[in-house]
Amino acid sequence: MEHAFSLFVRSIFVDNMIFASFLGMCSYLAVSKNVKTSFGLGVAVTFVLLVTLPVNYLLQTKVLAADGIFGIDLTYLSFILFIAVIAGIVQLVEMVVERFSPSLYNALGIFLPLIAVNCAIMGGSLFMQQRISMDPATSSQAIGSVGDAFIYALGSGIGWLLAIVALAAIREKMAYSVVPKSLQGLGITFITVGLMAMAFMCFSGLSL
Amino acid sequence: MSSLFSKDNQKVFLEPLNLNNPILVQVLGICSALAVTSKLEPSIVMGLSVTVITAFSNVIISLLRKTIPNRIRIIIQLVVVAALVTIVSMVLKAFAYDVSVELSVYVGLIITNCILMGRLEAFAMSNEPWPSFLDGVGSGLGYAWILVVVGAVRELFGSGTLLNIRIIPQFCYDAGYMDNGMMTMPAMAMIILGCVVWAHRALVKE
Numbered sequence: 001m002e003h004a005f006s007l008f009v010r011s012i013f014v015d016n017m018i019f020a021s022f023l024g025m026c027s028y029l030a031v032s033k034n035v036k037t038s039f040g041l042g043v044a045v046t047f048v049l050l051v052t053l054p055v056n057y058l059l060q061t062k063v064l065a066a067d068g069i070f071g072i073d074l075t076y077l078s079f080i081l082f083i084a085v086i087a088g089i090v091q092l093v094e095m096v097v098e099r100f101s102p103s104l105y106n107a108l109g110i111f112l113p114l115i116a117v118n119c120a121i122m123g124g125s126l127f128m129q130q131r132i133s134m135d136p137a138t139s140s141q142a143i144g145s146v147g148d149a150f151i152y153a154l155g156s157g158i159g160w161l162l163a164i165v166a167l168a169a170i171r172e173k174m175a176y177s178v179v180p181k182s183l184q185g186l187g188i189t190f191i192t193v194g195l196m197a198m199a200f201m202c203f204s205g206l207s208l
Numbered sequence: 209m210s211s212l213f214s215k216d217n218q219k220v221f222l223e224p225l226n227l228n229n230p231i232l233v234q235v236l237g238i239c240s241a242l243a244v245t246s247k248l249e250p251s252i253v254m255g256l257s258v259t260v261i262t263a264f265s266n267v268i269i270s271l272l273r274k275t276i277p278n279r280i281r282i283i284i285q286l287v288v289v290a291a292l293v294t295i296v297s298m299v300l301k302a303f304a305y306d307v308s309v310e311l312s313v314y315v316g317l318i319i320t321n322c323i324l325m326g327r328l329e330a331f332a333m334s335n336e337p338w339p340s341f342l343d344g345v346g347s348g349l350g351y352a353w354i355l356v357v358v359g360a361v362r363e364l365f366g367s368g369t370l371l372n373i374r375i376i377p378q379f380c381y382d383a384g385y386m387d388n389g390m391m392t393m394p395a396m397a398m399i400i401l402g403c404v405v406w407a408h409r410a411l412v413k414e
Binding site: 020021025029030080113117121126186188190195 | 235242398
């Protein structure tokens with residue numbers, strides 16, 4: 001229980017997807033113009049993470065690993081398998097959202113199918129693959145069960161959501177300020193994210 | 209032979225290097241550009257890997273473009289890219305193990321690099337293999353030179369070295385000069401890239 005809690009808090013603040021490892025930057029920069037759409041995208045990313053990470057965890061440990069059902073080490077197939085799972089699930093989520101919430105579907109537009117190529121999702125799976133080999137007794141980053149994978153997905157998703165909503169709020173306010181001409185748009189956004197990342201660095205001393 | 213390097217093909221190759229740079233203008237592939245640039249060496253390796261993968265995935269998709277059904281094209285593109293990335297990652301592990309450890313998950317994340325999907329969708333799906341190859345190399349190199357610039361600045365001011373060779377001499381340290389540890393932190397990557405975008409926008413007029 002204690003391990004699950006510290007894994008959860010760490011993945012939100014210390015190992016934040018955006019500020020510590022820059023994952024999902026493209027849609028992060030493109031969609032963060034207003035709070036409402038960015039919240040919708042954050043929820044979608046969290047949801048896709050929640051589904052894909054446990055599935056990929058099971059694939060990695062039960063099918064690809066040397067002691068899996070085939071009895072041979074198939075980890076070199078992991079990139080292809082992970083991305084196929086992610087693309088398939090995103091397609092499924094897209095159909096479900098279109099059927100049950102057309103307004104959210106329209107608001108997210110092209111970014112819903114693009115979640116398939118959002119590095120936050122693939123990055124989550126690849127970090128999970130690295131963390132399986134860690135020892136849960138000594139490292140609070142270790143992922144030893146499907147439950148841990150689920151908690152890691154939830155934490156990283158919330159961390160991503162937090163980061164995109166915060167940036168969107170800052171950019172809404174910044175629309176009224178005077179910025180040098182060639183720094184407008186992309187340039188100032190990068191610098192803002194840099195300053196936000198510095199603020200998040202103070203969490204790195206957090207020991208749980 | 210002359211048709212291979214015609215005006216159009218030259219344009220396809222040169223545009224992504226500057227005017228239509230994938231990072232500075234199209235804002236694609238930012239994640240890896242920020243994460244791997246704390247040193248110069250991994251930046252160069254990463255830039256070259258992406259160039260190779262964009263070029264060859266462009267060629268493969270361009271050859272297959274007439275046979276790919278429209279509805280499932282994204283999955284086919286992803287599988288082609290994933291196969292190429294697996295090959296590159298194995299080559300890196302075999303011949304440059306230290307760098308591949310340093311790059312860690314970011315080699316695998318080339319699969320989800322938006323530059324690749326962008327070029328495949330926008331160019332390779334509607335063009336012949338040879339222009340697609342040039343487009344891939346151009347986009348890859350356009351991405352690589354930004355990585356090299358950011359990586360060089362961060363390594364020079366963060367650790368006083370370039371490619372692990374000491375550039376800032378010892379007597380500067382004796383006189384009180386100190387490395388800026390902040391430069392090796394992720395946050396500075398954002399700020400340096402912001403400044404590169406600023407300089408590029410100020411110098412290049414559309």
